[in-house]
Amino acid sequence: MYKINEDYLKLQGSYLFSTIAKKVNAFAQENPDKKVIRLGIGDVTKPLAPAIISALHNAVDEMGNAETFHGYAPDLGYEFLRNAIAKNDYQDRGCKIEPDEIFVSDGAKSDSGNIQEIFAKDNVVAICDPVYPVYLDTNVMAGRTGAFDEAAQNYKGVIYMPCRAENDFVPEMPKENPDIIYLCFPNNPTGAAITKEQLQVWVDYANKIGAVIIYDAAYEAYITEENVPHSIYECEGARTCAIELHSFSKNAGFTGLRLGYTVVPKDLKCNGVMLHSLWARRHGTKYNGAPYIVQKAGEAVYSEEGKKQLKEQVAYYQKNARYIFDHLKSYGYEVYGGVNAPYIWLKAPNNMTSWEFFDYLLEKANVVGTPGSGFGKCGETYFRLTAFGSYENTVEAMERIKTL
Numbered sequence: 507m508y509k510i511n512e513d514y515l516k517l518q519g520s521y522l523f524s525t526i527a528k529k530v531n532a533f534a535q536e537n538p539d540k541k542v543i544r545l546g547i548g549d550v551t552k553p554l555a556p557a558i559i560s561a562l563h564n565a566v567d568e569m570g571n572a573e574t575f576h577g578y579a580p581d582l583g584y585e586f587l588r589n590a591i592a593k594n595d596y597q598d599r600g601c602k603i604e605p606d607e608i609f610v611s612d613g614a615k616s617d618s619g620n621i622q623e624i625f626a627k628d629n630v631v632a633i634c635d636p637v638y639p640v641y642l643d644t645n646v647m648a649g650r651t652g653a654f655d656e657a658a659q660n661y662k663g664v665i666y667m668p669c670r671a672e673n674d675f676v677p678e679m680p681k682e683n684p685d686i687i688y689l690c691f692p693n694n695p696t697g698a699a700i701t702k703e704q705l706q707v708w709v710d711y712a713n714k715i716g717a718v719i720i721y722d723a724a725y726e727a728y729i730t731e732e733n734v735p736h737s738i739y740e741c742e743g744a745r746t747c748a749i750e751l752h753s754f755s756k757n758a759g760f761t762g763l764r765l766g767y768t769v770v771p772k773d774l775k776c777n778g779v780m781l782h783s784l785w786a787r788r789h790g791t792k793y794n795g796a797p798y799i800v801q802k803a804g805e806a807v808y809s810e811e812g813k814k815q816l817k818e819q820v821a822y823y824q825k826n827a828r829y830i831f832d833h834l835k836s837y838g839y840e841v842y843g844g845v846n847a848p849y850i851w852l853k854a855p856n857n858m859t860s861w862e863f864f865d866y867l868l869e870k871a872n873v874v875g876t877p878g879s880g881f882g883k884c885g886e887t888y889f890r891l892t893a894f895g896s897y898e899n900t901v902e903a904m905e906r907i908k909t910l
């Protein structure tokens with residue numbers, strides 16, 4: 507008789523977003539006259555920019571013509587896109603990354619989940635707490651952790667790196683040496699950024715202890731401050747210790763279109779074996795590439811027109827983020843993030859738990875956010891608001907919170 511992968515049974519239910527939906531629906535049903543404003547969403551709301559739409563239309567027409575039809579894409583992705591990425595995201599910023607070190611994919615969620623496959627099962631993983639749950643859950647599924655410890659509220663065998671106000675939500679080096687370190691900056695959910703000097707310390711540490719850093723740069727486009735790195739490869743020595751994940755979701759609105767990429771430098775080697783070869787093999791065996799049409803849309807992200815339009819789009823969300831940050835602060839809230847990220851992370855007032863504040867905010871202001879405790883133990887008593895709503899709703903939500 508067959509057996510299931512019992513590591514899946516270790517997974518904790520992800521009740522966060524379904525619980526939120528249930529509570530919001532119940533409230534809306536009991537209060538049909540009240541307009542609920544949702545600032546909990548982690549999805550963009552603006553439509554695709556005209557330059558991207560135009561590239562999509564052209565690519566669709568190409569697919570209908572025998573001379574310009576495209577079938578299976580090359581394993582690593584089309585060269586036109588990898589060249590544009592290498593130039594714009596790396597070489598123009600002084601980072602030495604070549605087009606053949608870039609693997610185009612359908613997004614950073616799948617890559618951040620799949621990348622662990624190329625590492626041995628007995629590697630010790632370090633994650634931030636709170637965290638984007640994909641890094642942790644995919645390692646649980648792969649059997650790289652022990653069981654979930656109810657009392658401690660964490661998985662055995664995982665190194666949790668607390669990110670709290672006291673350390674500006676940037677983790678400290680763990681006491682025990684990890685093998686695989688997941689970092690995401692600017693961060694979801696805390697909205698925190700890391701300075702180049704702080705990231706350099708992590709790169710030096712990883713090189714010294716022989717660890718690999720998996721660096722999620724999904725929110726790179728939201729950086730507004732000078733000393734915050736857009737890529738880990740801005741740090742010296744990162745080519746020998748870091749893999750970087752990118753997404754077109756948050757900078758260009760591709761959440762429904764699906765496109766991302768992963769960088770594996772050829773200098774990244776474990777006992778002489780290039781991780782690049784392993785990831786290339788994995789990609790080639792298990793994946794047949796992002797659609798040609800979508801890769802053409804991705805190329806348009808780097809056109810002059812595309813860059814200009816997307817800068818405006820990101821600026822719209824950045825304006826919402828600053829609006830929330832500044833207003834909550836002026837109302838006396840303890841508030842973080844928002845400057846280099848579309849997320850605002852605030853401390854629930856009056857010693858409320860994350861869920862108590864959720865209920866309070868829904869009840870009194872009819873505003874929906876995300877309880878910080880849903881992202882990990884250290885997220886308890888914190889709360890996440892996002893900048894992905896409309897400006898009008900953002901302003902109205904702050905007006906309502908002001909009166910609490």
Ligand SMILES: *Cc1c(COP(=O)(O)O)cnc(C)c1O
Nearest residue numbers: 613614615638694724753755766
């Ligand atoms: C949204 C997000 C991603 C991007 O996911 P896609 O699959 O590319 O849409 C990756 N990492 C984090 C932390 C995110 O919040």
